[in-house]
Amino acid sequence: MTSPFDALLAYQRQSEALRRIAQRLGWDHETVMPAGSGDDRSEEMAALEGVMHARGSGQELGDLLSAVDPDQLAGTERRMFDLIQTDFKRRQKVPQDLAVALARITSKSHRAWTEAKAADDVSIFLPMLSEVVNLARQKAQVLADENTPLYDALLQDFEPDGSSGEITEIFDNLRPHLVDLRAEVLERNQSVSLSGHFPMEQQRVLTDRVARVFGYDMDRGRIDVAVHPFSSGSGNDVRITTRYDETNPLDSLYSTIHEVGHATYEQNVDQTYNFTSLGNGCSMAVHESQSRIYENQLARSRPFTDWLFGQMKDAFGDLGVSDADGFYRAVNSVKNGYIRTEADELQYNLHIMLRYDLERALIAGDLMVNDLEAAWNDRFLADFGYAVPKASLGMLQDIHWSECLIGYFPTYAIGNIYAACLREAMLKDAPNAIYELANGRTDTARTWLRENVQQHGRRYKAQEVIEKATGKAASSEPFVRYIREKFAQL
């Protein structure tokens, strides 16, 4: 006889397997799919999503869950059960007609956003965005229980145990430090850039080597080219993409290291969790902490850039900077700009906090969509000290709102903050984690991160993972210390 819990796990394994397939199709779509196959693929994805939704919210799963007595479960098993049940309950709460309306508006608003951005005209996008906000509020209303703010109900799609109360406190602490520090650094800092021609094939060889240096297991992954770099998959098939710019080799290198952070997290989850509800990264913020600690705290550190400078001279000859000091400055260049995705680690979080405050106000009903552009531009001027000249450099720059992704932005900044917390704890345990980077070695850092974060998958809540790894609750202080120390010298 199969126990009720084993029956639930067997059902979940199949659901996880189908989710993997959907990810694999997403990868295919972005890398190898023929241009003329888009409509067919949309229909295929819709069919698979229909199956997954029915499995995740239907009677069969409800019966399987009801048959289990959770009080008889402990530890890992209890956590598995809780995650499945939470997901089931969330899916059940969203009525079919609301789910359909959300799916419809997403594809319409995405088109409107694309058009608005190209025309630099917010008025094309605002009617759709109004509907998006309206439907997102409806969704939040059905999901939120009495004590949950509406925004948190949306946030929890990305950060299952996230709370805007905690996030706001962290951000409000951090923001003045960053505003001050950014003004200070920009006043004295001269931006440095590489120059030269960097042939794609040599970039590819170097990118592959660096991916391996950071522990990416190419036997259970692969690197392809796509318009936007991403990591996709879990378990033993985790693929990343990159892109090559022959005038700017740092773009490919650092975006690859970022994606390797995401990908090795997935590859390093305890194999016994594979195909269970624990077999993935814990939350978007913890995921981002891994990509950011690889990309920034490790790979933009002086020891690592010293090693990389040697590798790049061997690969490309003259880089347009005279020495390792110049290379370090180029890798950590700080300059004015409008675009979040191009921001350095000092300014990036300011971009996020702006979006976080605005989207919270939209969902709370404190800000109307028609006032959003003005609110964006006012805040930008306040934090960055110069005005946004056009909407494509302001509120139209990001895809997220057009795709109903409200609650997603803060996870990027929380990831940076978690990364800094982890860095401090790691260097206390194992100072060599930074020094050995000078030899192109990452063993100490990778082992520490695997043991303290990555192996656990979704075994613990995000806040618990950070607290177990660092011995204390997450706060913005380590990030402030890290960023002050680093940019004081730049």
Add this chain to the structure above:
Amino acid sequence: MTSPFDALLAYQRQSEALRRIAQRLGWDHETVMPAGSGDDRSEEMAALEGVMHARGSGQELGDLLSAVDPDQLAGTERRMFDLIQTDFKRRQKVPQDLAVALARITSKSHRAWTEAKAADDVSIFLPMLSEVVNLARQKAQVLADENTPLYDALLQDFEPDGSSGEITEIFDNLRPHLVDLRAEVLERNQSVSLSGHFPMEQQRVLTDRVARVFGYDMDRGRIDVAVHPFSSGSGNDVRITTRYDETNPLDSLYSTIHEVGHATYEQNVDQTYNFTSLGNGCSMAVHESQSRIYENQLARSRPFTDWLFGQMKDAFGDLGVSDADGFYRAVNSVKNGYIRTEADELQYNLHIMLRYDLERALIAGDLMVNDLEAAWNDRFLADFGYAVPKASLGMLQDIHWSECLIGYFPTYAIGNIYAACLREAMLKDAPNAIYELANGRTDTARTWLRENVQQHGRRYKAQEVIEKATGKAASSEPFVRYIREKFAQL
């Protein structure tokens, strides 16, 4: 209100979409999947197949079918209904425990076959093959109705309206002609081969060009490298693979043209059939007729090899043959050999008939697995005139039986026979179909095939497709005429 028939079609669209996804994963497995991802992928495929099987044989589809009154349907709609119902009934007849036993034995017997072939020792494979035959007979027993021979019930997995009575008659007619003609040709024919070094990159460029010449739509497909060439997909995403041998450019070229035949068939099915039960090639034999007419009747014809000779001289310089006549002989070289997949178009069908007669005897209970090797070797000696020296060149050479694919082999030869029937009809309608090949043009042939065969998808039964296209029932005579005429000059 959705009509019952529309509800059935909507359900079927989703099933077709899931089937496409399974094909896409199969492609991924053979081309880009990381080496270490095999176990995860097996679990993913099993989950998807479970969903597909449940959809294809469960209560929901049964209810949808029952709600439709087929007597109210005609033409295309009636055919759609019949195909869905036939498939449903076949799936329903196979009990769950038999399906599980078949899946289990397939993976075990595949391993045993691999080992047996490597060790050249049939005794390693025979116990598994016994079980395979036993389970295949059980499956045939549940599928066959009173008037259907057991073998036909298996054949119909590949050739839905196939009958061993018809096939046997065609083969028995053909075999003596081929045995005689092959002896005759081998007596006087000197085998000709290309020689030289054929760099992969130039082969790739030429292969791409030839694929386009034969009408492969690269906007809805792509060519990758895999160990075994194949075509995969339907509708607007049909991909093919090839492989490159730097000593033998004909391998890649002709296997690509073969796969382009399969792929363009799928690409040319009437777009209104996309995601319906009509949206694929009609049967394995009709599919093979398209790949073979492209590969053999068109691409191994003298006009086409004259054009190709010029292309190849431009690409590679000296090919090791002095003129277009030598090149034509190299493309149509006939020589002794043991291996089906390496056989020329004259000898290929003899390999098939051997397998067909043996597997029919196994299923009928007229041949015991322990006597199979002797029966194979006797028949081979009778038809080819020389003895099989070892089992890896004899009954262990093909993968099919190890994977429970019994009833598959005859479709290859029927495909050749259909191809010859189509060629005769096409040349009567449009003689230019052959002549224009000398200019690297295939428009006439492709248009004729699209209009008379490919566009119909599964709208008609295989025999009907051939009869509509050629004006008469299929027979072996056109093949005999074609092969006699061609090899008389070689």
